[in-house]
Amino acid sequence: MSDCEVAVGSEEPAESPRQNGHHAMSSHEVVLLLETDPRRGLSTDEAARRLERYGPNLLPAAGGGGFLRRALRQFHNPLIYVLMAAAVITAFLHEYVDASVIFGVVLVNAVVGYVQESKAEAALDSLRSMVRTEARVVRAGQERMIASEELVPGDLIVLEAGDKVPADLRLVRLAELRVDESALTGESVPVTKDEAELPEVTAVSDRRNMVYSGTLVTAGSGAGIAVATGTETELGQIHRLVGAADNLATPLTSKLAWFSKVLTVAILVLAAMTFGVGVLRGQDATETFTAAIALAVGAIPEGLPAAVTVTLAIGVTRMARRRAVIRRLPAIETLGSTTVICSDKTGTLTENQMTVRVLWTPDGEFSVTGSGYRPDGEICGPSGAMADEATSESLRWTLLAGAGCNDARVREENGEWFITGDPTEGAMLVVAGKGGIDRDRLDNTLPRTATIPFSSERQYMATLHREPDSGREIVLAKGSVEQIVAMCRTEMSGDGTTRPLDAEAALRCAEALSSQGLRVLATAVRRDGESGDFNEDHLPGTLTLTGLQAMLDPPRSAAAPAVRACHDAGIGVKMITGDHVATATAIATHLAILGDDQQGRVLTGRDLQTLPAERFPETVDRATVFARVSPEQKLRLVETLQRRGHVVAVTGDGVNDAPALRQANIGIAMARSGTEVAKDAADMVLTDDDFATIEAAVEEGRGVFDNLIKFIVWTLPTNLGEGLVIFVAIVLGATLPLLPTQILWINMTTAVLLGLMLAFEPKESGIMRRPPRDPRRPLLTGALVARIALVAALLVAGAWLLFEWEQRRGAGVAEARTAALNLFVVVEMLYLFSCRSLVHSAWRIGFFTNRWVLGGVLLQAVAQLAITYLPAMNSIFDTAPIGGDVWLxxxxxxxxxxxVVALDKRLRRNLV
Structure with a gap:
C-alpha cells in the first residue's frame, strides 16, 4: 500500500510538506491526501476544525525571555564583575563620585546590550509579518477574502498577479503563472510554474508545481491546495533556522572575556598576597586590608569599557561615511578579523538588473554597453562602431520584436530606474531604447491587436500588430532559441531580405553564449504578405528569424577591484547563490573569485547533498562557488567554515539568507534590495548594496582593532604598576608612595584625557596588505606582554626612586607622593606617543597626524598642575606643591x- 493510500484512509491529513513531498505527487493524490475538493475547497466547518487542530497560519513570536531575565543577562560577563567589584571597593573607600561613575559605565553597557539583543529578535518578527496578508480562498464552493492567519492545510487558494502567496501550495490549475521566488531561493528571474509532478529529490528552487509562502505572483493566475501553513512552510523552516542560529561572540568580546577572567584572578591573587604578607609582617590588619583594596583599585582598568565603546563608536561613524550602517558595535571590529567572506550573488556582486550584453543577427554580432535598467549605453558593431536601428534591418527587427512583444514597463523614480514586469522583458526594452526605439512611440505606430501569451509549454510569446495607415499586419515573437528557430523557415539579412534559415548557426551561437552564463532569447517576425492565421496552430513555419538577445545580471563595476583587495588582504571570497551554476560560474570567473583552476571549486546543492561527511569540511573550505543551494545548506556551509577556525562574514538580501546572516560572525545585508528579514538578522547594512563597501569596512575594522590593542597596551602598565607599588610597599613595610584616591585620579583622568585619544588614531599604512588576525591568536602577543611588564617595572622603579629621593632631600610625605603621582602621569604621556604605533616609532608616524593626542596631553598637563598647586585639590587628594627642580x-x-621603551620596540618589532 502506498503512502498516499494510507494517508487517505487515516483520520487526519499529514502535517509536514517535507515528510510527504507533495511536489512528487500528482495534484489528484494531493487532493486525496489532504481530504479536500479541487473545485469547492473545504467546508466551513471542516476549516474551523483544522484551524483549531493546526493553529493559525502564523510564525511564532520570538521567545527571548521576560524583561528581568533579559536585563540580568547583560551583567553576566567577567569584565562587568570586575567593574562592579571596583565600584563597591571605591564606595568602601568613600569615593562616592568615582563609584557612581563606574556604576554608570556598568549600567550604560547593560542598556546597550539589552537594546541590541531586542533588535536581534526583530528578524523573527519580520519573518512573521511576511505571511500576514489577505488571501482569496474557496470554501464550500464560494470564493471569499479572508485573513491569511485563518488558512489551513487543504484550503483551495486562488492566485492572481500581484498577490503574495499566503501558504505553501501544490498547484492544481494555472494560466501562464510566474512567481518571483528570489527572496526565498535566490533565483534572479521569476519562475514559470506548471502542474507536472517532479522527482522526490527535486530542490525547492526547482519545484515548478509548488508556490511558497512569502513569494510574489508576477504574472498569470492559478489555484493551489495549501499543503503547509505556519511553521510547517518553507518560510517556517527558515524561521526555525534563524531562531536556532547561535549568537556568536566576536573575536573582540571572546578575547576580552578571557582577558577579564585572567585579570580578575590576577588582581584577587595579588590583593590576597598583599594582605597576607602585611599580616605576617605584623602590620595592622585594617591598614593592610585598606592597602590591599587600594591595590585592587589600582589594578582594575576602569577606563577599558569606555575605551572599547568609544573606539567602536568612532569606527561606526567612519563606516557611516563610507556607506555602511553598523547595527551592533562589535561588528565593526569583527570585520577586521574576517578570514572568509561568503557573498550572495544577486544584488550584492551583481546589479540585480538584467542587461542585454550581446545581440546576434544572421549577418553579425553586436555588443551592448551600459548596465542595468538605466537607458545609458550604446550598441556597437563588429568593428566597434556605434550601431542603431538604421544600421541593419535584422538588428532593427530584433530590437522591435523585443520591445513590441513585451509586457514590461521601465520607469524612473528620483534618478533610479525600475521595471514593472519580467526582468528579461525589461532588459529588452532598455536595449531597444539604446538602439533608438522608444516603447511609447512604438505603441502608437505599431499598436498591438492580439496576443499569444508565454507559457512553459509553448516557450514563446507572440503579438499581432497593425499599422494604422496601411493596415499591414505584423507578427512579433520572442522565446527560447530552440522553439523560435523551430517555428522559422527563413532568416533576415542586414538589408531586410529573407533567405533560407541556417538553424545550425543560430543554435551554435546560442550555445556559445549560454556557456558564458548568459540567458539567450530568440526573436522573429512575420510581415505582411507572409500567409498564416494568428494562432498557435498556424504560426509555426511562417516566421523569419531576426536574431538573438543574450543577457545577464551584470557584475557591479566596483566588485572586481574589491575582490582583488580582499585577496590581497588574505581574505577568501566565496559565492553562495541559489542561481544556476552556469550563471554563478560566469560571474565568479569575471570577478576573479574563480581562477583558471576550477576543478573542485564549483559545487551545487546536489553535490553538497551527496558529499560524504568526512570529506565535507575540506571540500567546502577549498571550493569558492556554491550554486543552487538551499537556506539549510548555506547555514551548514557557514557553520562548517567556523568550525575550521574561520571568522566568517556573510552577505545577503533575501529571506533565504537570514539564517546564515544570523549564524555568521558578522552578517551584512543590503539596504536597497534587501528584505526587512535580512536587514534585521544582519549586524551591518550596506546603504549602496555594493560589495566594494565591504572592503572599506574590513579596513575600518582592522583600524578599530589596532586602536583597541593600542589602548590596552597603553593602560595596563599603569594599572599593573600601581598595584605593584602598593605590593612592594607592603612587602618592605614602607610608606605607600601613592594613596588610593591618588590612584583613582590617575586612572580616571588619564583614561579619558590620554587613552581615549587613541580611538581617533588614523589607520596605519599597509593595513590592507597584511593577513587577517589569526582567530586563535591571543589578544596580546608575547612581545606586547613583555612590553607591558617592562613599562610597569619602569613605573614602579621610577616612582620608588623618586619617592625615596624626595624624602631623603627633606621633602614631606605629601610632596614625595605628589612627585610619584606626577611621574606616573608623565611616563604615561610619553608612552602614549609610543603606543600610537605598536611597531613604528613616533617620529615615523608623525606627531601631528593625531591632533586629539596633543589636545589630550595639554588638558592632562593642566589637570596635573591643578592637583599639584590648587589648595582645594591638595586637601582632597593629599598632594602638595613641588618646586621646579622636582619637575626636572x-x-x-x-x-x-x-x-628604554623605544629600544625595546626596535628590538621586538618583528615579534608584535
Missing part, C-alpha cells in the same frame, strides 16, 4: 623610561 627630576626619569 620627574621629566628626566620619564625620558629615561621612554628611551
Amino acid at each position: 627630576r620627574i621629566f628626566a626619569v620619564g625620558a629615561a623610561a621612554a628611551a
Whole structure:
C-alpha cells in the first residue's frame, strides 16, 4: 500500500510538506491526501476544525525571555564583575563620585546590550509579518477574502498577479503563472510554474508545481491546495533556522572575556598576597586590608569599557561615511578579523538588473554597453562602431520584436530606474531604447491587436500588430532559441531580405553564449504578405528569424577591484547563490573569485547533498562557488567554515539568507534590495548594496582593532604598576608612595584625557596588505606582554626612586607622593606617543597626524598642575606643591623610561 493510500484512509491529513513531498505527487493524490475538493475547497466547518487542530497560519513570536531575565543577562560577563567589584571597593573607600561613575559605565553597557539583543529578535518578527496578508480562498464552493492567519492545510487558494502567496501550495490549475521566488531561493528571474509532478529529490528552487509562502505572483493566475501553513512552510523552516542560529561572540568580546577572567584572578591573587604578607609582617590588619583594596583599585582598568565603546563608536561613524550602517558595535571590529567572506550573488556582486550584453543577427554580432535598467549605453558593431536601428534591418527587427512583444514597463523614480514586469522583458526594452526605439512611440505606430501569451509549454510569446495607415499586419515573437528557430523557415539579412534559415548557426551561437552564463532569447517576425492565421496552430513555419538577445545580471563595476583587495588582504571570497551554476560560474570567473583552476571549486546543492561527511569540511573550505543551494545548506556551509577556525562574514538580501546572516560572525545585508528579514538578522547594512563597501569596512575594522590593542597596551602598565607599588610597599613595610584616591585620579583622568585619544588614531599604512588576525591568536602577543611588564617595572622603579629621593632631600610625605603621582602621569604621556604605533616609532608616524593626542596631553598637563598647586585639590587628594627642580627630576626619569621603551620596540618589532 502506498503512502498516499494510507494517508487517505487515516483520520487526519499529514502535517509536514517535507515528510510527504507533495511536489512528487500528482495534484489528484494531493487532493486525496489532504481530504479536500479541487473545485469547492473545504467546508466551513471542516476549516474551523483544522484551524483549531493546526493553529493559525502564523510564525511564532520570538521567545527571548521576560524583561528581568533579559536585563540580568547583560551583567553576566567577567569584565562587568570586575567593574562592579571596583565600584563597591571605591564606595568602601568613600569615593562616592568615582563609584557612581563606574556604576554608570556598568549600567550604560547593560542598556546597550539589552537594546541590541531586542533588535536581534526583530528578524523573527519580520519573518512573521511576511505571511500576514489577505488571501482569496474557496470554501464550500464560494470564493471569499479572508485573513491569511485563518488558512489551513487543504484550503483551495486562488492566485492572481500581484498577490503574495499566503501558504505553501501544490498547484492544481494555472494560466501562464510566474512567481518571483528570489527572496526565498535566490533565483534572479521569476519562475514559470506548471502542474507536472517532479522527482522526490527535486530542490525547492526547482519545484515548478509548488508556490511558497512569502513569494510574489508576477504574472498569470492559478489555484493551489495549501499543503503547509505556519511553521510547517518553507518560510517556517527558515524561521526555525534563524531562531536556532547561535549568537556568536566576536573575536573582540571572546578575547576580552578571557582577558577579564585572567585579570580578575590576577588582581584577587595579588590583593590576597598583599594582605597576607602585611599580616605576617605584623602590620595592622585594617591598614593592610585598606592597602590591599587600594591595590585592587589600582589594578582594575576602569577606563577599558569606555575605551572599547568609544573606539567602536568612532569606527561606526567612519563606516557611516563610507556607506555602511553598523547595527551592533562589535561588528565593526569583527570585520577586521574576517578570514572568509561568503557573498550572495544577486544584488550584492551583481546589479540585480538584467542587461542585454550581446545581440546576434544572421549577418553579425553586436555588443551592448551600459548596465542595468538605466537607458545609458550604446550598441556597437563588429568593428566597434556605434550601431542603431538604421544600421541593419535584422538588428532593427530584433530590437522591435523585443520591445513590441513585451509586457514590461521601465520607469524612473528620483534618478533610479525600475521595471514593472519580467526582468528579461525589461532588459529588452532598455536595449531597444539604446538602439533608438522608444516603447511609447512604438505603441502608437505599431499598436498591438492580439496576443499569444508565454507559457512553459509553448516557450514563446507572440503579438499581432497593425499599422494604422496601411493596415499591414505584423507578427512579433520572442522565446527560447530552440522553439523560435523551430517555428522559422527563413532568416533576415542586414538589408531586410529573407533567405533560407541556417538553424545550425543560430543554435551554435546560442550555445556559445549560454556557456558564458548568459540567458539567450530568440526573436522573429512575420510581415505582411507572409500567409498564416494568428494562432498557435498556424504560426509555426511562417516566421523569419531576426536574431538573438543574450543577457545577464551584470557584475557591479566596483566588485572586481574589491575582490582583488580582499585577496590581497588574505581574505577568501566565496559565492553562495541559489542561481544556476552556469550563471554563478560566469560571474565568479569575471570577478576573479574563480581562477583558471576550477576543478573542485564549483559545487551545487546536489553535490553538497551527496558529499560524504568526512570529506565535507575540506571540500567546502577549498571550493569558492556554491550554486543552487538551499537556506539549510548555506547555514551548514557557514557553520562548517567556523568550525575550521574561520571568522566568517556573510552577505545577503533575501529571506533565504537570514539564517546564515544570523549564524555568521558578522552578517551584512543590503539596504536597497534587501528584505526587512535580512536587514534585521544582519549586524551591518550596506546603504549602496555594493560589495566594494565591504572592503572599506574590513579596513575600518582592522583600524578599530589596532586602536583597541593600542589602548590596552597603553593602560595596563599603569594599572599593573600601581598595584605593584602598593605590593612592594607592603612587602618592605614602607610608606605607600601613592594613596588610593591618588590612584583613582590617575586612572580616571588619564583614561579619558590620554587613552581615549587613541580611538581617533588614523589607520596605519599597509593595513590592507597584511593577513587577517589569526582567530586563535591571543589578544596580546608575547612581545606586547613583555612590553607591558617592562613599562610597569619602569613605573614602579621610577616612582620608588623618586619617592625615596624626595624624602631623603627633606621633602614631606605629601610632596614625595605628589612627585610619584606626577611621574606616573608623565611616563604615561610619553608612552602614549609610543603606543600610537605598536611597531613604528613616533617620529615615523608623525606627531601631528593625531591632533586629539596633543589636545589630550595639554588638558592632562593642566589637570596635573591643578592637583599639584590648587589648595582645594591638595586637601582632597593629599598632594602638595613641588618646586621646579622636582619637575626636572620627574621629566628626566620619564625620558629615561621612554628611551628604554623605544629600544625595546626596535628590538621586538618583528615579534608584535
